[in-house]
Amino acid sequence: MVADEILLKRAQDGDKAAYGELVRRYQDKVYGLAVRMLDTPEDARDAGQEAFVKAYRALPDFDFRSGFATWLYRIATNTCLDLLRRRNRERCRSVPIEAGANGADNLRDSSPGPEETWLEQEKVRSLRRAVRELPENYRLVLVLHHYQGLGYRQVAEVTGLSEKTVGTRIHRAKKMLKERLLGGAGDALSDGKKNVSRISERRMPVI
Numbered sequence: 001m002v003a004d005e006i007l008l009k010r011a012q013d014g015d016k017a018a019y020g021e022l023v024r025r026y027q028d029k030v031y032g033l034a035v036r037m038l039d040t041p042e043d044a045r046d047a048g049q050e051a052f053v054k055a056y057r058a059l060p061d062f063d064f065r066s067g068f069a070t071w072l073y074r075i076a077t078n079t080c081l082d083l084l085r086r087r088n089r090e091r092c093r094s095v096p097i098e099a100g101a102n103g104a105d106n107l108r109d110s111s112p113g114p115e116e117t118w119l120e121q122e123k124v125r126s127l128r129r130a131v132r133e134l135p136e137n138y139r140l141v142l143v144l145h146h147y148q149g150l151g152y153r154q155v156a157e158v159t160g161l162s163e164k165t166v167g168t169r170i171h172r173a174k175k176m177l178k179e180r181l182l183g184g185a186g187d188a189l190s191d192g193k194k195n196v197s198r199i200s201e202r203r204m205p206v207i
Contacts, residue, residue: 008068034047
């Protein structure tokens with residue numbers, strides 16, 4: 001498989017097919033991030049498309065000082081936060097996503113019977129609702145680390161936070177989940193005011 005860096009250089013030279021391959025590689029991951037940060041699959045798809053458009057426009061500014069995935073996550077994160085701000089200003093109530101909206105979210109199917117399957121689905125829905133109810137600054141680091149599989153260091157690079165702050169926020173996010181989920185469903189995650197600030201893009205500006 002051709003390395004991301006090679007495809008990036010080709011894309012910077014105007015090769016749209018190379019960028020298309022990068023989109024195919026990362027579209028599911030970007031969607032997975034967006035669908036957990038936002039409330040509906042429609043918003044998640046819109047945010048994902050917008051993030052890839054922004055990344056394409058910013059290709060000339062990419063300087064290879066970080067990996068493409070880290071840079072793309074930063075753009076996608078900011079896109080989601082911008083959408084959340086717009087939604088908060090409009091004070092629209094969104095429809096919650098349903099289990100199975102994304103193929104990456106499929107439940108583990110032990111299928112012992114309809115009652116146990118329903119209970120498992122309810123557990124997943126409750127966990128998703130609890131994650132969506134977290135303040136955005138805690139939800140973000142939890143989604144990046146637990147659902148997207150980023151280590152503390154990479155989460156710190158995406159968000160501009162220190163690794164220590166990332167660890168603290170993830171710990172507090174899990175604690176808040178356990179408080180919201182009676183019965184300790186927050187254990188499924190292994191390892192006031194919403195104060196949301198735009199993630200610094202530092203040396204990689206997005207147009």
